[in-house]
Amino acid sequence: MESGCSKKLLDLIPQEKKWGFIENQNGISHGSSEEKKLELKLGPPGEEDEPLVSFGYFSSMKSNAKQAHNKFPPAQEDHRGGAVLTASWAKNHHHQPKPPNCSQKRTAPGPVVGWPPIRSFRKNLATTSKLASESPTSLPHKVAIERKPAAPETRGKGLFVKINMDGVPIGRKVDLKSYDSYEKLSTAVDELFRGLLAAQRDPSADGPKQEEEKVITGVLDGNGEYTLVYEDNEGDRMLVGDVPWHMFVSTVKRLRVLKSSELSVINLGSSKKGKMVQN
Amino acid sequence: MSEDDERQQSPPSDLEFVSNKARNCNATGSGSGHPEFQSTYPDQVLENVLENVLHFLTSRRDRNAASLVCKSWYRVEALTRSELFIGNCYAVSPGRATARFTRVKALHLKGKPRFADFNLMPPDWGAHFNPWALAMAKAYPWLEKVHLKRMSVTDDDLATLAELFLGFKELVLVCCDGFGTSGLAIFVSKCRQLKVLDLIESEVSDDETDWISCFPEGESNLESLIFDCVECHINFEALDRLVARSPSLKKLKLNRYVSIGQLYRLMVRAPQLTHLGTGSFSPSDIAGQGDQEPDYVAAFAACRSLVCLSGFREIIPDYLPAIYPVCANLTSLNFSYANITADQLKPIISKCHKLQTFWVLDSICDEGLQAVAATCKDLRELCVFPVDPREDNDGPVSEVGLQAISEGCRKLQSILYFCQRMTNAAVIAMSKNCPDLVVFRLCIMGRHRPDPVTGEPMDDGFGAIVMNCKKLTRLAVSGLLTDKAFDYIGRHGKLVCTLSVAFAGDSDMALKYVLEGCPQLQKLEIRDSPFGDAALRSGLHHYYNMRFLWMSSCRLTRHGCQEIARAMPRLVVEVIRSADEEEMDDVVGTLYMYRSLEGPRTDAPKFVTIL
Numbered sequence: 089m090e091s092g093c094s095k096k097l098l099d100l101i102p103q104e105k106k107w108g109f110i111e112n113q114n115g116i117s118h119g120s121s122e123e124k125k126l127e128l129k130l131g132p133p134g135e136e137d138e139p140l141v142s143f144g145y146f147s148s149m150k151s152n153a154k155q156a157h158n159k160f161p162p163a164q165e166d167h168r169g170g171a172v173l174t175a176s177w178a179k180n181h182h183h184q185p186k187p188p189n190c191s192q193k194r195t196a197p198g199p200v201v202g203w204p205p206i207r208s209f210r211k212n213l214a215t216t217s218k219l220a221s222e223s224p225t226s227l228p229h230k231v232a233i234e235r236k237p238a239a240p241e242t243r244g245k246g247l248f249v250k251i252n253m254d255g256v257p258i259g260r261k262v263d264l265k266s267y268d269s270y271e272k273l274s275t276a277v278d279e280l281f282r283g284l285l286a287a288q289r290d291p292s293a294d295g296p297k298q299e300e301e302k303v304i305t306g307v308l309d310g311n312g313e314y315t316l317v318y319e320d321n322e323g324d325r326m327l328v329g330d331v332p333w334h335m336f337v338s339t340v341k342r343l344r345v346l347k348s349s350e351l352s353v354i355n356l357g358s359s360k361k362g363k364m365v366q367n
Numbered sequence: 368m369s370e371d372d373e374r375q376q377s378p379p380s381d382l383e384f385v386s387n388k389a390r391n392c393n394a395t396g397s398g399s400g401h402p403e404f405q406s407t408y409p410d411q412v413l414e415n416v417l418e419n420v421l422h423f424l425t426s427r428r429d430r431n432a433a434s435l436v437c438k439s440w441y442r443v444e445a446l447t448r449s450e451l452f453i454g455n456c457y458a459v460s461p462g463r464a465t466a467r468f469t470r471v472k473a474l475h476l477k478g479k480p481r482f483a484d485f486n487l488m489p490p491d492w493g494a495h496f497n498p499w500a501l502a503m504a505k506a507y508p509w510l511e512k513v514h515l516k517r518m519s520v521t522d523d524d525l526a527t528l529a530e531l532f533l534g535f536k537e538l539v540l541v542c543c544d545g546f547g548t549s550g551l552a553i554f555v556s557k558c559r560q561l562k563v564l565d566l567i568e569s570e571v572s573d574d575e576t577d578w579i580s581c582f583p584e585g586e587s588n589l590e591s592l593i594f595d596c597v598e599c600h601i602n603f604e605a606l607d608r609l610v611a612r613s614p615s616l617k618k619l620k621l622n623r624y625v626s627i628g629q630l631y632r633l634m635v636r637a638p639q640l641t642h643l644g645t646g647s648f649s650p651s652d653i654a655g656q657g658d659q660e661p662d663y664v665a666a667f668a669a670c671r672s673l674v675c676l677s678g679f680r681e682i683i684p685d686y687l688p689a690i691y692p693v694c695a696n697l698t699s700l701n702f703s704y705a706n707i708t709a710d711q712l713k714p715i716i717s718k719c720h721k722l723q724t725f726w727v728l729d730s731i732c733d734e735g736l737q738a739v740a741a742t743c744k745d746l747r748e749l750c751v752f753p754v755d756p757r758e759d760n761d762g763p764v765s766e767v768g769l770q771a772i773s774e775g776c777r778k779l780q781s782i783l784y785f786c787q788r789m790t791n792a793a794v795i796a797m798s799k800n801c802p803d804l805v806v807f808r809l810c811i812m813g814r815h816r817p818d819p820v821t822g823e824p825m826d827d828g829f830g831a832i833v834m835n836c837k838k839l840t841r842l843a844v845s846g847l848l849t850d851k852a853f854d855y856i857g858r859h860g861k862l863v864c865t866l867s868v869a870f871a872g873d874s875d876m877a878l879k880y881v882l883e884g885c886p887q888l889q890k891l892e893i894r895d896s897p898f899g900d901a902a903l904r905s906g907l908h909h910y911y912n913m914r915f916l917w918m919s920s921c922r923l924t925r926h927g928c929q930e931i932a933r934a935m936p937r938l939v940v941e942v943i944r945s946a947d948e949e950e951m952d953d954v955v956g957t958l959y960m961y962r963s964l965e966g967p968r969t970d971a972p973k974f975v976t977i978l
Contacts, residue, residue, distance in 0.1 A: 202485030202894070203869070204756045204785060204812045207542075207568065209596065210703070211756060250549075250574050259549040259574045261522065 247337065251277070253345035254314070256284045264337050270308055270329050277316060277345055278304040307345060315348045414443055421447040446470060453477070454914050456494055456518065457939065458963045461502030473512035473537075474503060480917050480959060481867075482892050483517060484542060487919055487957070488943065491972050496520045496543075504531040512537035512563075519543070522550030529557035536588075537563035547572035548599060556581040562615075565593040573599040580605040584612075591618035595644045595678065600624045610636045617672075620644025623680035626651035627663070634666040643670070645678030648686060648705075663689035677701030677726075684711045694718035701726040703752050709735035717742050726750040729764040729785065736768035740775025748781040748806075758813045762787030766794075773797035781806035789846060791818045794828030798835040807832050808843035814870040814895075817847040824848055830855035833863070840887070843867035853877035857884025865890040875902035882906035892917040900927025903958075907931065910938055915961040923955040925978075931960070932978035939963045940978040941971070 252259040260280045267273045282304055306312020308329045316328040320339040328336065328343070421444055424430050434444040450473040453459060465471075478494025496518045503510050510532045520543050528535055535558050548571060555561065555578060579601045582589075587609065594601075601624060610616060610633050617640060621630065625646030634640070663686065667673070673693045682705045697719050702712070703726040712727075712735045719725075722743045727735070729751055739746070749772060751764055764786050770793045772779065779801040789811050797804070809829075817824055825846035833839060833856050840862050844852065848871035856863065857880035864887050872878070878898040881888065882905050891913065899922035910916065910931075925942065932940040943957040967977040 200814075202482065202487045203814070204753065204758075204810055205482075205485045205867075205869070206752065206756045206785075207484050208486070209568065209598075210752060252575070259576050261547070261549070261574070 249340055249342050251280065251343035251345065253277075253281045253285065254347045254350070256281060262343065264340065269333055270336075273328070274305075274307050274316065277307055281345065304345075310348060310351075313348060314345050315351055316343065316345055317351075318343045410439075414439060417443045418447055425450075427452050449473060450512075451475065455961050455963075456499065457965070457968050458914075458961060460965045461499045463964060465502050465506035469506070471503075471507050472510060473514070474499070474507075474510065475514040476518060477516045478518035480892065480915055481517075481890075482894065482917055482919065487894065488959075489945065489972075489974055491519075492943070492975065493968065493970055493972070494518045495545075495970060496524050500524045500527045508532060509534060511535060512539075514539040514541075515543055516541040517543065519545040520550075522546050522553065525550035525554040526557075529554045534560055536560050539563065539565040539567070540569045541565075541567045542569060544570040547574040548576040548578045548597070549574040552576045552578035552581040556583065559583055560588060562588050563591040564589075565591055565618075566596055567593060568596050571597045571599070575599070577602045577605065579609060582609050587613040588615060589613040590615045591642075592616065593618060593620040593644065595620040595622050595646075595680070597622045603629050607632055607636065613637075614639075616640065618642035618675075620677060621646035623647045627683075627686060628661065631661040631663060631666050634670060638669040639672060640670055641672045642675040643673055643678070645676070645680075647681040648679045649681045649683040664692060668692035671696075673697070675699040675701075679705035682707065684708075687711060687715060690715065691718060695720060697722055699724040702731075703728055703750065706730045706754055708732070709738065713738045719743060720745070722746055724748040726752070728752050728754050729762060730754050732763040733765055733768040733771065736764060737771040737775075740771040743776060744778070746772075746776040746779055749776070749779065750783040751785055752783075753785040753812065756785070756812065759787050760813070762812070766790040766792070769793045770796050773800040777801060778803060780804060783808040783810075783843075785810045785812060787812055788816065788819045789825070789828070790820050791823065791825060791828035791831075792820070794825070795831040798828075798831040802836060803838060804832070804836040805838050806841040807836065807839060808841070808867070809845055810843065811846040813846075815847045824852070826852040826855065830859070833859040837862075839863060841865040844871055845869060846871075848877075849873050850877040850880070853880040857881050860885050862887050864888065866892070868893040868896055870895045872896045872898065875899055875905075878902035879905040882909055886912075888912075889914045891915075893919070893921060895920045897922055900924055900930070903927055903931055907934055910935055910960070911962050913962065915959065917957070917959050918955075919957040921955075921958075923958055925953045925955055928955055928958055928960075929978050937962055937964065939967055942976045942978060944974045944976070 247264045248261045249264060250259050251262050262273070262276055262280070264273070267276060282302070285304070286302070304312065304314060307314050307316040317325050318328050318336070318340045319325055319342050321341055323341075325344075331339075417440065421430075421433065421440075424433060424444075424447075427450070430444055430448055434441045445467050446469060448468050449471060451464065451468055451471045452475040453464065454477050456476050456478045476496070476499060478496075479488065479492060482488065483492065494517060496515060503513075504527060508531065511534055513528065513535075514537075518540075520540060525546055528538065538554070538558075538561075551571070555564065582605075589609070592609075592613075599622075601622065603625065606625075607629075610619065616637055619633065619637065619640055620642065621633070621644050623646055625633075627646070627648050627650055629651075630646050630648070634643070667690055670693060674696055676690065676693065676697055676699070679702060684705075684707055687707070691714075694715060695718055698721055700719060700722055701724075706728055707730060709731050712731045716722075716735075716738050720742060723745055725739060725743065725746060725748070727739075727750070731738075736751070739749075751768070753762070764784075765788050766786075769784060769786070769789065772782075773793070773796050777800055779797075780803050782797075782804070783806075786809075789809060794809065797807075811825070818828075825844075826849055828846075829842075829844050829848070829852050832842070839860065842856070842860065842863055842865070844867070850873045853872055853876070856866070860866075860881075861884075863885045866881065866885070866888060868891075875898055877896070878893070879902055881891070882902070886909075888909065889912070894917075898918065903918075903923060904927075906916070928940055928942060932938065938960050939962075940958070940960045942955050943959060945956050971977055
């Protein structure tokens with residue numbers, strides 16, 4: 089065996105310290121270092137002091153041979169770089185070779201990213217099956233963990249929010265980061281829905297537009313056939329255009345284009361008056 | 368029905384681009400070397416004959432081989448290839464693909480590597496379908512079928528497919544994301560020839576759009592509608608009407624928002640179904656207590672052609688007996704969402720004599736597996752998923768279940784088994800009892816866990832698998848493993864094509880054994896194992912033969928990876944950073960490298976550095 093046997097961990101162990109080996113007859117050993125100093129602190133600082141020994145080094149450590157020739161990241165940087173270096177790493181090593189005669193102290197293992205390798209939609213089975221007797225309409229716990237349908241998604245640099253228009257069954261999405269003013273947003277609304285609205289008025293118009301498409305204007309000033317409203321992070325409906333653009337972008341969760349004639353019917357939240365004032 | 372069905376291919380379709388460039392003028396065209404064949408007429412006849420013959424060639428491995436014969440065959444093969452498979456969307460550009468293959472009717476594309484499914488890759492890494500959609504729109508307006516796996520598809524892409532391809536018939540999205548119900552709505556409303564819409568394990572965002580209502584009125588050509596992964600309410604009445612007007616519908620897989628009462632109504636409408644996903648398999652609250660429960664047994668009995676059953680997303684086990692009438696005909700049963708006990712399983716499984724594919728949760732325990740072994744003598748594929756995927760000392764299934772399966776199901780070809788404990792003895796037994804194994808994936812959830820009986824590493828078990836299962840092409844290892852295990856794999860795993868390694872090995876030697884020993888290796892995914900730059904170097908002779916190599920949380924350094932990048936110009940070497948890493952750190956968090964004809968991609972996000 090060549091010296092490719094990297095002993096990077098051993099680099100970090102001060103020479104005079106001895107790993108407390110517990111060897112069983114099969115030669116499997118594991119360390120139980122008490123030294124917080126040598127501990128490759130892979131979790132956040134202040135984590136508990138379970139011994140940290142690594143990936144199958146045991147059998148090779150006992151031979152206690154070669155030096156590592158590769159660089160190994162210093163201890164304090166270990167919690168970068170993904171899965172192995174996450175909080176629970178330390179805690180899991182009590183699992184290590186358990187010779188039948190040795191009783192192991194058990195602490196609850198913490199989660200490691202992506203381990204075990206189960207896709208996320210399989211993960212909540214224990215809870216969803218208990219809720220089986222509930223109505224299928226009760227969503228909150230059952231919906232896949234990561235998704236909140238109403239929240240805007242940040243895909244990369246964009247900030248996508250859903251936008252629906254009265255009379256058009258198909259919703260769209262807009263990337264608010266690509267606009268910097270209400271005017272541009274208003275133009276986008278026209279672009280997104282003009283064709284769809286026309287198709288709704290004349291369902292047989294497939295392909296070349298049979299009837300003239302009406303431009304959608306006045307969504308911001310209350311003068312048009314439609315008005316743009318939004319739902320903010322508290323679930324309240326607000327008229328679009330009252331707060332500075334950047335404030336709008338930070339609180340908007342979704343957009344709606346409503347018929348202006350129906351606006352009075354919609355409760356725009358009396359408490360909102362107070363909110364809208366604070367610019 | 369396997370989660371990840373990969374077929375071995377050699378030579379790979381993208382590799383031949385490279386080799387053909389080299390061939391170039393030296394290729395023996397039909398006109399060179401023999402003066403009597405210089406005239407064009409015999410050439411033309413030859414090409415026409417060839418074209419007609421090659422139309423019958425369907426296997427892409429055969430086609431790849433045929434295209435390498437000579438320039439003439441290359442040309443004709445390119446003209447006659449109607450189904451284009453690209454295993455890594457970044458290996459070749461849409462432009463290059465459409466330039467070579469001009470008459471493609473079906474496109475099969477794969478994007479992200481598998482470990483992306485487990486949150487090991489930041490979102491927005493890439494694999495966008497958009498450039499392909501646009502290129503196809505120009506090059507193949509007659510395109511009928513698109514099959515995507517792990518790609519990012521937007522609503523606009525769906526709109527493109529529906530609007531620009533008039534005869535579009537089949538869309539299959541596996542493990543995709545980036546789109547929502549509004550995209551689906553646009554797609555189904557415009558795609559009038561649609562036969563197949565299969566959404567499998569994809570993330571579909573809820574735009575609160577009633578997409579089911581958007582299917583056009585009138586008789587539908589639908590043959591397959593799979594939407595069990597769509598986590599939103601659907602308009603049931605619209606679905607009911609859709610099924611009623613889809614006489615060719617054979618496959619229907621409902622999501623968990625469909626109650627058992629609604630399922631009943633659909634089954635009565637479509638007794639011709641061959642594949643059924645039952646939805647929640649529990650009643651909705653709305654059904655009053657006093658109502659007569661429909662005769663579920665009769666509904667199942669009427670489905671005489673049913674061979675594949677899945678769903679049971681929120682199962683009330685009391686309803687299980689409803690499926691008795693179809694058990695005898697079932698070849699595929701998926702209980703992997705059904706948290707049922709061994710006693711609940713037994714009456715079902717004891718009737719499933721023809722079962723070939725069985726997916727189940729470990730809630731059935733070893734006892735349940737024993738019942739499976741007792742009846743399902745024809746079983747080819749078994750997947751046992753954990754109800755509770757934590758690391759623990761004990762779990763409901765163990766070496767006992769594996770041993771039982773190996774003794775009862777001798778024809779087993781594919782197994783995925785999650786457990787907390789496993790012995791070498793059981794794995795060795797399986798290697799001997801099931802010589803037809805092609806896929807062996809064992810996930811001992813406790814990391815570095817040795818054989819609990821002997822205390823030894825799991826080397827011998829996996830060693831036996833590669834030694835005795837001569838057809839093995841896919842292997843996933845776990846538990847405490849030393850370099851010895853990898854030595855075995857390198858020595859005996861001569862057909863291994865896909866290898867998954869996690870928390871295993873002692874040193875670079877392990878990776879060396881594999882890279883030097885496994886000539887068919889195409890996909891290698893490694894996480895949290897102590898392999899460094901030296902090990903990486905040992906694969907230089909082989910990387911062009913591989914689709915990709917993934918190494919995360921190993922011992923790689925940036926300069927080590929840089930070396931590889933310099934030595935192999937047709938490899939794209941991506942270093943992927945997680946959120947808290949700095950760009951110039953020498954330690955590499957994740958390495959993802961793949962061969963490509965295109966060089967570094969232009970759509971890489973900030974957290975990806977291409978060396």
